[in-house]
Amino acid sequence: MADSPSRIERPLSPHLSIYRPLFTMVMSIVHRITGGALYFGTVILVWWLLAAATSPGAYDLFSSIAGSWIGRLVLLGYTWALIHHALGGIRHFIWDFIHGFGAKERELMAKATLAGSIVLTVVVWIIGLALKG
């Protein structure tokens, strides 16, 4: 830090507010937003584990809240965020190996991430609800 010339005025490049939102741009910020949501959503998972470790009453309380209308909506959102972030992560892995930087490839991967996240979320929930009976 000591040897960095910090007081030189440099021109700034146009920032987010200047650009028209592009699909790939939106998908990039959604990756960060889903990551942030999952960060706090992990509390739900730990609550579930703690409830199972505590008592039948604590577990029933969790089950009734998680099984309620609003609880299921949150869990549906959590499932989608998890799958979207996972697929977005695979996209980053592909970029890490220096593939998929072309204009068409970027668009295609972004679309595949969005479509895949919705399809897989629906599949997971259909299986879950079917097993629940």
Added chain:
Amino acid sequence: MSNPKTHHAPMRTPLGRVRGLGSARSGTEHFFMQRVTAAATLLLSVCFIVIVISLAGSSYEAAKATLGHPIVAVIILLTLLSVTTHMRIGMQVIIEDYVHDEGKKVLCIIANTFFTVAVGLAGAFAVLKISLGG
């Protein structure tokens, strides 16, 4: 650095600074660890989703029996370790991007560490209690 108004020009060359990694003595650890934990979480979360789905709407006894199974318990413990490490690095990047006040930034990064360690440890304790203590 070529600005003639800078009186105290850096003595070290850009290459030297890169090789020396600066005063923090670290460079790409976060980048690399974020990839390692991402790969681990990718595999583990598939197992985790299977576990959760199999327990959807199950009774307390059934949930405890499944969570207490050694393979399930180890998978969840590994998931917690991988996920909370990934969470900590990811949120630190977000904090560093958006919180510019130095004091607030340091506080946020410390709070981030507290939160992720607490979440991880609480989850691990719950799994171990179910598995070992009943």
